[in-house]
Amino acid sequence: MANIKKGDTVLVIAGKDKGKTGRVLEVLREQDRVIVEGVRRATKHVKPGQTARGTRTGGIEVVEAPIHISNVQYYDAETKRGKRLGARLEEVERDGRTRVARVRVTRGHGDAEKDI
Known part of the structure; x- marks a missing residue:
């Protein structure tokens, strides 16, 4: 879970992005992956087209790719380090x-449990 x-x-x-922090944009439960803002950015080539208003679309876009959920850890802004999560x-x-x-709580590193 x-x-x-x-x-x-x-x-x-x-x-390759070890040490970076970011906000979770989406959780893909079926694949056990998450999409994190600013992490694992990939270039995507989009076919040129036109919208109804006549503006051009397409070209090369930079998007965030999914990363396995085991490669990320909850980040506690107060202590400025990763924390394990549990439930009470x-x-x-x-x-x-x-x-x-x-209730979700942080655990680990000898600190007291804290509600999220």
Whole structure:
């Protein structure tokens, strides 16, 4: 199960972009991959065409390619390093009932757990 979600800031821990950080644009669960802003950029050749207004489209575009989810780690901006993620069960009161909800927390490096 992937703990990384869309919008999280992640640190690349393996590959040619190791050490870079970026925001997750999309999570591809079926392929266990994520698309990270500014990481693993590839050139894509797009066939020239025209829009309804007459503007030209196409040419060479630079896009982010997917990276395997095992090569990224949640980035904690306060400590400026990667963190492991876990979950904690908490009792939450909703509509007059007490329910159990999962809360994502950071773990590791000897620091106290912190809610995300």
